[in-house]
Amino acid sequence: MKALKVFLVALLTVSMLCMTGCWNYRELEEIAIVTGFAVDKGKNGYPYKVTFEFLDPKEQQPKPRYLITQGKTIFEAMRNAIADSERRLYFPDAKILVISKDLAASGVAPIFDFVLRDQELRITMIPVVSTAPTAGEMLQRQGISSTLISLDIWKAISESKENLSESPNIQLYEAVNLLDGDGCALVLATIKPIQQGELETVELDGSAIFKKDKLVGYIKREDTKFLSFVRNKVQGGLLVFSPENDGQNITLEIFGSKTKITPEIQGDQVTMNINVEVQASLAEDTTVKNYVTRDGIEKAEASAQKYLESGIQQLIEKTQKNFGCDIFCFGKTISQYHPDYWNIVKDKWDQEFTKVKCNVTAKVKIDITGVTKDKIKVSENG
Amino acid sequence: MSNQKITRKQMQSILFMFWTGSLVVAASNKEVKQDYWICLLISALLFLPIICIYDRLIKLYPGKNLFEINDAVFGKLVGHIITAIYIMYAILLASQLTKIFAVFIRVVNMAETPELITAAFMVLVGALVVTRGPENIARLAKYTWLVIVIILFTFFAGFKDMEFSNMLPVMNSDFPTILKVSAIGLILPLGESVLCLTLISNIRPEENIKKIFLKALVFNTIIYIIVAIRNVAILGPSTNMYYFPSYEAVSIISLKEFFSRFEVLIGINLMLNGSIKFCVCLYASSLGLSHIFKLPNYKAFTASCAILIITLMQLLYQDLQQFFNFIPYGAISSVPYEIILPIATWIGAEIRARMSSGTKSSKTSTNNSPEKT
Amino acid sequence: MESGKLSSQIVEESKLTTSLTDNIVLIRTIFKNNDTLTMRQLETPTDPAIKFCLFFSDGMVNNRLINQDIIRPLLEYRPDKKEPDLIDLIAKNITLSDTVEKTTDMEKIVQAIVYGDTVLLADGFMEALVLNTKGWQSRSIEEPENERILKGPREGFTESLMVNLSLLRRRIRTPDFKMEYLNLGVRTKTHACICYIDGIAAPEVLKELKSRLQKINIDGILDVNYISEIIKDKPNSPIETIGSSERADVIAAKLLEGRVALVVDGTPVVLTVPHLFIEYFQSDEDYFINYMFASINRILRILAFIFSISMPALYLSLATFHQEMLPTSLIMSIAAARQGVPFPTIVEGTFMLVIFEMLRESGSRMPGNMGTALSIVGALVIGQAAVQAKIVSAPLIIIVAVTGIAGLMVPLIKGIGVPLRFILLFLSGLIGLYGYMFGMLAFLAYIFSVTSFGVPILTSAYSNDQQDRKDILHRTSWKNMITRPKYLSPNKIRNSSKGDSL
Structure with a gap:
């Protein structure tokens, strides 16, 4: 009797397991790993056209393949992809989200909301805006260092903050925070198509500025560097400037930078005191003068400071005049230090932002000059 | 097998894992946002008097579990009614916990697996542990350190992703809101430990209950605060948009591209803690039932309670939004079990103690008086 | 003699008498069809003739002992008269055997004859003497x-x-x-x-x-x-x-x-x-070599056990449920290796594990000269050809091989290791890593509750004493091993001298 009971229970269990199946069981060779996707405005009345770049696991070397689908919503477009491909697309590896400038102009919030809500898409994706007419064509260009262009873009942006600092490294969840939080405007990296010899590829091209969630304009790469300084996100990069303003430049390599912003409120006037401290080394001197001396270094530091201060000041004024959105997160800083004042002005911050005065002080310290302590002298004789 | 007593450290571990069982849902609150850690501190402070109540109850009735104390204080009939209330509470709590776990796995990881399957695993393992004796719960709880290690690891690994400016401004919310959220934090999860009193009869009698609870409370508050800070610092103001902010926060952390995406560890954490909490609830309900029906062995009821729990789990809520919206009301509905009943028991116990010591002291005074004169 | 009773039944029912001939007949009946029984009848050379009879099993005795310690002294005994307590006299004064026992218990007598002792019967006495003359061949002492x-x-x-x-x-x-x-x-x-x-x-x-x-x-x-x-x-x-x-x-x-x-x-x-559970992992070699190296070995063994039960399950759950935990390049290479393999990973895994168990079992029982054939079959056929024929995938072979090797490191624990491997594999095939964790939790809960004669076998689970942990994950030096394991012995102090005298 006991044996019969055990047998029956075992039979029930096994049949239950076999008939119902393993629900989330996915074999590796069945999946197509999507590395990036691009969202465009669709034609023929479809609001969204989505392009996927994915890896075909059949090949030994990863080779990118593309899939273009349309749909009323992004998710529908993604699911429509199954009708076209034999495999189910696998999204947790997707690293890049390219948004076309038209779609960005009409608002990115619905796209971000979908990515955040979806279970498979990771919130560490990097959204970028494409300056080409469509975003999809960006994905179909070729990468230089890896065969997949999405990986190229992703690596470029990730490493930029340490090496170039000319593109904002904003991941999707940070972008959502920027949209959600008060007193900060959204800034995303931008890419543009270029021709590199025979290769058609893309290049980072500064940043795109958003008012609320709509695209309003672009900032050049050099200005993005100043923006990164204000936002305290510079970890590396170069400062190239001409100390005598005569077109001959020296290069400083940045090793560390810290920015402190303190707001000062007097009555209705808000002054932001921006204090930038940079630690650099003198990397290259292409002038006819010699800056690799004690005096030279001091002069270089002074002119670097001036370069930074004027650059940041100009950028702030330009932004205030042309765009009117607080990409420097002054509002957030005010809300953290003067929450009462912030409660008063936060509803009309866009106007108040244009009236903010800035006090920029920069301090550049050059402590080393590479491995040589003197400059090559070209002998006068013979 | 039941000669082994639970040691002090094991009880601490049980309490700690019991409280962190709901860590995954209780890690942040949308009304106070970044000041949640202050609420956690206040909840811990508010819990101290309740610890004293527990301690006093145990001292007055050493070696007895919660149900026996109720019987001794209120008499058999009322005591049994109160026991029945506690049983109901334990089963409710266990089914809520199972639902959280099943929902977590479904929302975050594997959407197609029916909730029944994942819940069945937890219930089966819990039933296995409980039928083998309460000291097994204690032995399993010893593995608390794994949970702590995981949490600390995620905290330090995420250090460079944290922006501590997200924690400012401090005390942004007004005090009444903070108090309200602290009260909720007091009730779930701290107050639920009234069910742990059923296990306390297995502790060695000379242990100091106050110290046990205090140590566990300190640990627990520290871990909760660490988790709250980690979540808010990494995710920023959008923390409360997610159902499970801990999970999203850890998914952002990556060390050097190779060691990334280990957010499944959060699920493992939840599973370990939740299992212990589930075992305690199951044990409490089986023990209560065997107490009412005067059976010597609680093991007879384990299976039935387990099935009851898993059935209830599927009926509890219609959808997840309702579940999350209900949490503050759930707190209010737990107040009778967690606060009113223990306080009533304590008052009753004190009255009884006074009455019995009153007769004793009158005897000793008559003995003393001849010496005085 | 014609009774259909078994010898053991006769033993239960009969007793010795004072008549020697009756006793002889009795014993010979008991040992009917037992040709190893040897009988030696003696008489004292003088008069009165006292008759003795010796019984022993040939091959179980050391004949020299019988000759020198029993027969000779008996034949040299020249009594003047028949002593009433002859048996005691023989036992105390005459025989040279080291062990002498007087008995009337038939059971004992029969046991003694069977086991290599000699039984001495004397005419006129009900008691028999059992003398120790054991001397059979046994294996010499060698290392197991x-x-x-x-x-x-x-x-x-x-x-x-x-x-x-x-x-x-x-x-x-x-x-x-x-x-x-x-x-x-x-x-x-x-x-x-x-x-x-x-x-x-x-x-x-x-x-x-x-x-x-x-x-x-x-x-x-x-x-x-x-x-x-x-x-x-x-x-x-x-x-x-x-x-x-x-x-x-x-x-x-x-x-x-x-x-x-x-x-x-x-x-x-x-x-x-x-x-205790930890004894599976302890080897006495740990105590004969340096304690640091011994600790490393011990930790290796414990890790090997954990690997041997977990690896197939972990690989399965990572490769089929939680692919996001693997780095992208690894996903690509595993996917490439699995192209064309018809079976799902779980079927592959079970299949390869079973094959490995067969290999192991046959390897432990085969005669020495089949060794090469087995390694050829194992390595070439299963490893190489199966992968090339796309029946199994290469990563899985690696996993199974490592699992197997790890499992052989702690041989005694095979009893639970092998079934547990399969159970965890199935569980993780059901809901991924959570299934594996639940399986481990259930396993832990199970072994926590097992007791060995009242002592729980996983005492490390709840002893917080520093001293109790000194021999579990690592072996501390002898200086620090002051107490015995708490649950084994009430007498805790291992050596009464203080540690620093060492």
Whole structure:
């Protein structure tokens, strides 16, 4: 009797397991790993056209393949992809989200909301805006260092903050925070198509500025560097400037930078005191003068400071005049230090932002000059 | 097998894992946002008097579990009614916990697996542990350190992703809101430990209950605060948009591209803690039932309670939004079990103690008086 | 003689008489069809003629002992008269044997003849004398095959109870070392001996062991495993709760820690109770080599056990449920390796594990000259050809190979290791990593609750004493091993001298 009971229970269990199946069981060779996707405005009345770049696991070397689908919503477009491909697309590896400038102009919030809500898409994706007419064509260009262009873009942006600092490294969840939080405007990296010899590829091209969630304009790469300084996100990069303003430049390599912003409120006037401290080394001197001396270094530091201060000041004024959105997160800083004042002005911050005065002080310290302590002298004789 | 007593450290571990069982849902609150850690501190402070109540109850009735104390204080009939209330509470709590776990796995990881399957695993393992004796719960709880290690690891690994400016401004919310959220934090999860009193009869009698609870409370508050800070610092103001902010926060952390995406560890954490909490609830309900029906062995009821729990789990809520919206009301509905009943028991116990010591002291005074004169 | 009764039944019913001829007939009836029984009849050379008869089993006795210690003194005995207490006289004054016992118990007499003693019967007396003349061949003392070590004593037990006991006695010379005999098995009547050190061994365990042994009612005991399965705490559980070893130094060490040993005649394996879980991973070599290296080895063994049960399950759950935990390049290479493989990973995994178990089992039983054939089959056919024919995928072969090797590192734990491997594999095939964790949790819950003669086998789970943990994950130096494991012995202090005298 006991044996019969055990047998029956075992039979029930096994049949239950076999008939119902393993629900989330996915074999590796069945999946197509999507590395990036691009969202465009669709034609023929479809609001969204989505392009996927994915890896075909059949090949030994990863080779990118593309899939273009349309749909009323992004998710529908993604699911429509199954009708076209034999495999189910696998999204947790997707690293890049390219948004076309038209779609960005009409608002990115619905796209971000979908990515955040979806279970498979990771919130560490990097959204970028494409300056080409469509975003999809960006994905179909070729990468230089890896065969997949999405990986190229992703690596470029990730490493930029340490090496170039000319593109904002904003991941999707940070972008959502920027949209959600008060007193900060959204800034995303931008890419543009270029021709590199025979290769058609893309290049980072500064940043795109958003008012609320709509695209309003672009900032050049050099200005993005100043923006990164204000936002305290510079970890590396170069400062190239001409100390005598005569077109001959020296290069400083940045090793560390810290920015402190303190707001000062007097009555209705808000002054932001921006204090930038940079630690650099003198990397290259292409002038006819010699800056690799004690005096030279001091002069270089002074002119670097001036370069930074004027650059940041100009950028702030330009932004205030042309765009009117607080990409420097002054509002957030005010809300953290003067929450009462912030409660008063936060509803009309866009106007108040244009009236903010800035006090920029920069301090550049050059402590080393590479491995040589003197400059090559070209002998006068013979 | 039941000669082994639970040691002090094991009880601490049980309490700690019991409280962190709901860590995954209780890690942040949308009304106070970044000041949640202050609420956690206040909840811990508010819990101290309740610890004293527990301690006093145990001292007055050493070696007895919660149900026996109720019987001794209120008499058999009322005591049994109160026991029945506690049983109901334990089963409710266990089914809520199972639902959280099943929902977590479904929302975050594997959407197609029916909730029944994942819940069945937890219930089966819990039933296995409980039928083998309460000291097994204690032995399993010893593995608390794994949970702590995981949490600390995620905290330090995420250090460079944290922006501590997200924690400012401090005390942004007004005090009444903070108090309200602290009260909720007091009730779930701290107050639920009234069910742990059923296990306390297995502790060695000379242990100091106050110290046990205090140590566990300190640990627990520290871990909760660490988790709250980690979540808010990494995710920023959008923390409360997610159902499970801990999970999203850890998914952002990556060390050097190779060691990334280990957010499944959060699920493992939840599973370990939740299992212990589930075992305690199951044990409490089986023990209560065997107490009412005067059976010597609680093991007879384990299976039935387990099935009851898993059935209830599927009926509890219609959808997840309702579940999350209900949490503050759930707190209010737990107040009778967690606060009113223990306080009533304590008052009753004190009255009884006074009455019995009153007769004793009158005897000793008559003995003393001849010496005085 | 014509009765259809069995000899054992005759033994139960009969008794010795004073008539020598009747006794002779009785014994010969009992040993009917037993041609090894040898009879030697003697008479004293003088008058009155006192008749004696010796019975012994040929081949079990040392003939020289019989000749010199029994026959000669008897033949040199020249009494003047017939003594009324002749038997006592022989026992005390005449025979040269070292062990003499006077008895009327037929059972004992028959046992004695069977076991190699000589039984002396005298005419006119009801009692018989049992004289020790044992001398059979037994295996010489050598190192046991499956418990080899690099450095240390190499004495292993043999099949003779006396030799084994002598090995233990030589190592533990305190008079507190007690050895109590008992007989087990209805037909085999195997000699066994319970050994323990009085004052260190836990009295409850001893009592429990004795009472369980009393309850054994089985035909024959050929090996200790028969006993251990009957007296185990949970006979249906695959976990060993009774330890065993073939090495003398191991048993001596365990006795010194407070365990009780059971030595059984006819097998070199000696049982010890209680048996803790950690003993699977301890090897006595750990104590003969440097403690740091020993600790590394011990940790390796524990890790190997964990790997051997987890690796297939983890690989399965990572590759089929939680692909996001793998780095992208790894996903690509596994996917590329799995192209064209028809079976799902879980089927592959089960299949390869079963094949590996077959290989292992056949490898342990085959004669030496088949070795090359087996390795060729194993390596080439299964490894190479199966992968190329796309029946299994290369990553899985690696996983199974590592699992197998890790599993062989702790041979004793195969009993639970192998089934657990499969169970965890199925569970993780159901809901991924959560299934694996639940399986491990259930396994932990299970072994926490197993007791060995009242002592929980996973004591490290809840002893917080520093001293109790000193021999579990690592072996601390002898200086620090001051106490015995708390749950084994009430007598805690291991050495009365302070550690710093070392």
